[in-house]
Amino acid sequence: xxxxxxxxxxxxxxxxxxxxxxxxxxxxxxxxxxxxxxxxxxxxxxxxxxxxxxxxxxxxxxxxxxxxxxxxxxxxxxxxxxxxxxxxxxxxxxxxxxxxxxxxxxxxxxxxxxxxxxxxxxxxxxxxxxxxxxxxxxxxxxxxxxxxxxxxxxxxxxxxxxxxxxxxxxxxxxxxxxxxxxxxxxxxxxxxxxxxxxxxxxxxxxxxxxxxxxxxxxxxxxxxxxxxxxxxxxxxxxxxxxxxxxxxxxxxxxxxxxxxxxxxxxxxxxxxxxxxxxxxxxxxxxxxxxxxxxxxxxxxxxxxxxxxxxxxxxxxxxxxxxxxxxxxxxxxxxxxxxxxxxxxxxxxxxxxxxxxxxxxxxxxxxxxxxxxxxxxxxxxxxxxxxxxxxxxxxxxxxxxxxxxxxxxxxxxxxxxx
Amino acid sequence: xxxxxxxxxxxxxxxxxxxxxxxxxxxxxxxxxxxxxxxxxxxxxxxxxxxxxxxxxxxxxxxxxxxxxxxxxxxxxxxxxxxxxxxxxxxxxxxxxxxxxxxxxxxxxxxxxxxxxxxxxxxxxxxxxxxxxxxxxxxxxxxxxxxxxxxxxxxxxxxxxxxxxxxxxxx
Amino acid sequence: xxxxxxxxxxxxxxxxxxxxxxxxxxxxxxxxxxxxxxxxxxxxxxxxxxxxxxxxxxxxxxxxxxxxxxxxxxxxxx
Numbered sequence: 001x002x003x004x005x006x007x008x009x010x011x012x013x014x015x016x017x018x019x020x021x022x023x024x025x026x027x028x029x030x031x032x033x034x035x036x037x038x039x040x041x042x043x044x045x046x047x048x049x050x051x052x053x054x055x056x057x058x059x060x061x062x063x064x065x066x067x068x069x070x071x072x073x074x075x076x077x078x079x080x081x082x083x084x085x086x087x088x089x090x091x092x093x094x095x096x097x098x099x100x101x102x103x104x105x106x107x108x109x110x111x112x113x114x115x116x117x118x119x120x121x122x123x124x125x126x127x128x129x130x131x132x133x134x135x136x137x138x139x140x141x142x143x144x145x146x147x148x149x150x151x152x153x154x155x156x157x158x159x160x161x162x163x164x165x166x167x168x169x170x171x172x173x174x175x176x177x178x179x180x181x182x183x184x185x186x187x188x189x190x191x192x193x194x195x196x197x198x199x200x201x202x203x204x205x206x207x208x209x210x211x212x213x214x215x216x217x218x219x220x221x222x223x224x225x226x227x228x229x230x231x232x233x234x235x236x237x238x239x240x241x242x243x244x245x246x247x248x249x250x251x252x253x254x255x256x257x258x259x260x261x262x263x264x265x266x267x268x269x270x271x272x273x274x275x276x277x278x279x280x281x282x283x284x285x286x287x288x289x290x291x292x293x294x295x296x297x298x299x300x301x302x303x304x305x306x307x308x309x310x311x312x313x314x315x316x317x318x319x320x321x322x323x324x325x326x327x328x329x330x331x332x333x334x335x336x337x338x339x340x341x342x343x344x345x346x347x348x349x350x351x352x353x354x355x356x357x358x359x360x361x362x363x364x365x366x367x368x369x370x371x372x373x374x375x376x377x378x379x380x381x382x383x384x385x386x387x388x389x390x391x392x393x394x395x396x397x398x399x400x401x402x403x404x405x406x407x408x409x410x411x412x413x414x415x416x417x
Numbered sequence: 418x419x420x421x422x423x424x425x426x427x428x429x430x431x432x433x434x435x436x437x438x439x440x441x442x443x444x445x446x447x448x449x450x451x452x453x454x455x456x457x458x459x460x461x462x463x464x465x466x467x468x469x470x471x472x473x474x475x476x477x478x479x480x481x482x483x484x485x486x487x488x489x490x491x492x493x494x495x496x497x498x499x500x501x502x503x504x505x506x507x508x509x510x511x512x513x514x515x516x517x518x519x520x521x522x523x524x525x526x527x528x529x530x531x532x533x534x535x536x537x538x539x540x541x542x543x544x545x546x547x548x549x550x551x552x553x554x555x556x557x558x559x560x561x562x563x564x565x566x567x568x569x570x571x572x573x574x575x576x577x578x579x580x581x582x583x584x585x586x587x588x
Numbered sequence: 589x590x591x592x593x594x595x596x597x598x599x600x601x602x603x604x605x606x607x608x609x610x611x612x613x614x615x616x617x618x619x620x621x622x623x624x625x626x627x628x629x630x631x632x633x634x635x636x637x638x639x640x641x642x643x644x645x646x647x648x649x650x651x652x653x654x655x656x657x658x659x660x661x662x663x664x665x666x
Contacts, residue, residue: 020485022484023484023487023488028636030638032638032641034645047637047640047641049636056569056570063640141616142548142616142618142619150657183655183657185657189617189625191615192624193624201654201657203654273652275657279630279632281624281627281629286629288627288629288630290632294652296652300651302651304652310633312629312630312631312632314627314628314629320629320634328650330650330651330652354649354651360650364642366634368635373525381635381638387649406645406649408641408645410635410641412635412637412638478620480623482622482627483622514623538618541620546618548619549620549622551619
């Protein structure tokens with residue numbers, strides 16, 4: 001994937017796990033369409049999932065996913081004569097990428113515990129990831145209390161596959177990175193209508209953590225132009241102090257003069273995530289509220305807060321309506337800059353909008369209908385996501401030129417035999 | 418040993434207390450039966466579980482929201498068909514808070530045996546239910562012979578064997 | 589370049605303090621009282637595939653990803 005996602009589903013909860021095993025095999029198909037504003041990205045997704053009980057206590061699951069992405073992606077930010085940021089997008093039909101992933105799991109349902117092992121692989125034109133995870137749950141107090149421990153490992157290879165002499169090109173070396181995650185959680189029933197959960201995750205990423213396509217723009221304000229402006233792999237030049245002109249249509253040769261550098265992040269990243277969840281059934285209304293708060297503390301300084309509220313309501317006759325509201329805010333990474341006015345000593349630089357400071361609000365609407373005595377369920381879901389620099393809770397670096405909106409439409413068919 | 422003069426008031430009270438205590442302990446095993454009054458789902462009448470004396474009673478606690486309960490019904494149907502003639506009585510008590518939920522479940526999972534409901538939660542409390550479903554084998558004298566928590570298809574064989582054995586060797 | 593975040597200590601402390609709180613003997617929910625907790629609306633994300641999609645999408649647009657483990661709560665069934 002061009003805008004390389006650093007996160008992979010090694011530890012995502014793919015199913016609402018309950019303490020009993022489903023006694024019938026199931027098959028689900030999902031089709032989703034995702035579009036980003038400003039002619040950025042469009043993704044079409046197809047998913048197929050199957051599960052089956054084996055023997056008395058085992059359950060096997062398999063998931064297949066394919067998404068096809070097209071559109072544009074921001075490469076780097078530059079600044080106009082007066083210093084206002086300007087974003088350069090590489091657009092065109094050359095950006096089309098297909099991601100295919102498969103993962104399988106085997107779970108064991110004991111009387112007072114649950115163990116599952118999961119593994120998978122995801123591959124794209126320029127990215128390959130292998131992941132495995134182990135989940136363990138133990139119930140206490142007649143399942144009033146649940147303890148969870150999970151471990152996951154991701155091993156990825158990525159490289160720059162852009163051809164030609166456009167701005168996206170870079171050295172085509174195959175880079176490597178790993179991520180190890182550990183989760184400890186506790187769940188507790190509060191009363192017959194509510195429950196809470198607390199999860200603590202530690203993750204350690206190492207290796208090549210940069211984006212092989214993204215670039216940073218360095219324009220020196222030093223009139224004497226003594227700051228060396230050597231761009232790695234893009235040739236040299238030391239005409240510092242020259243204010244840049246608009247960059248659209250400029251060939252790589254000229255760009256060397258103003259210093260286009262590669263995205264270069266530290267080779268290690270530790271993160272701590274604390275998640276609190278609360279669910280409550282509202283008696284007499286056939287509805288329930290779910291409240292989540294997630295705090296993330298990051299070694300790179302890109303701390304975040306997530307607050308999410310969901311409300312599910314039964315409408316009778318097998319209809320369920322679901323709605324959600326989510327607020328996310330992150331602070332920019334310490335080394336992030338919209339664009340650089342000098343070259344950092346350690347050359348650690350990134351202008352990737354995903355490391356910038358911003359806030360995001362999203363709203364979800366969903367409708368599900370159960371048919372054929374529960375053997376078939378149809379779901380339709382929609383999410384609107386809006387990313388705004390102005391909605392950041394903290395005050396850090398970033399620019400509204402990175403603002404965007406997305407629409408996600410999803411249709412799911414679930415069958416239980 | 419202190420000699421008790423039965424004619425004194427404290428002595429009479431003592432004897433009365435001792436009698437009550439001993440009768441309570443012998444009746445202790447069937448106290449859950451005496452205190453549990455489920456309501457017949459079909460007829461709406463309150464049931465007296467002590468009327469099952471003389472039969473071997475398979476008492477099952479279930480609920481519409483309990484997935485393993487769904488699997489136990491075919492087993493109980495086969496017990497009902499095969500062993501009623503030999504003196505087995507079955508009563509499946511729903512612990513749903515709402516009878517509508519129990520009825521909806523029965524529409525999907527038919528039962529040929531008697532169904533009752535206890536919405537108060539008193540019965541499972543008295544019987545000391547620790548999981549769903551839980552079934553009890555209650556002897557002809559009203560004493561609890563066996564308790565089985567949970568249900569998996571492989572439990573059927575073992576349970577049936579135990580019931581047949583008890584039916585063949587009346588106490 | 590490993591830098592211990594100053595708030596990590598307080599974060600871990602908070603988590604450790606809250607853990608025993610949740611395990612302490614409160615009014616226990618009996619196995620037969622789990623009816624409401626087992627209702628479909630109590631499943632936070634009823635569409636597993638849709639939810640996986642949304643989590644992946646958020647992870648690709650935001651710097652923080654994951655932290656979500658498996659769900660909590662038991663139905664009291666054995």
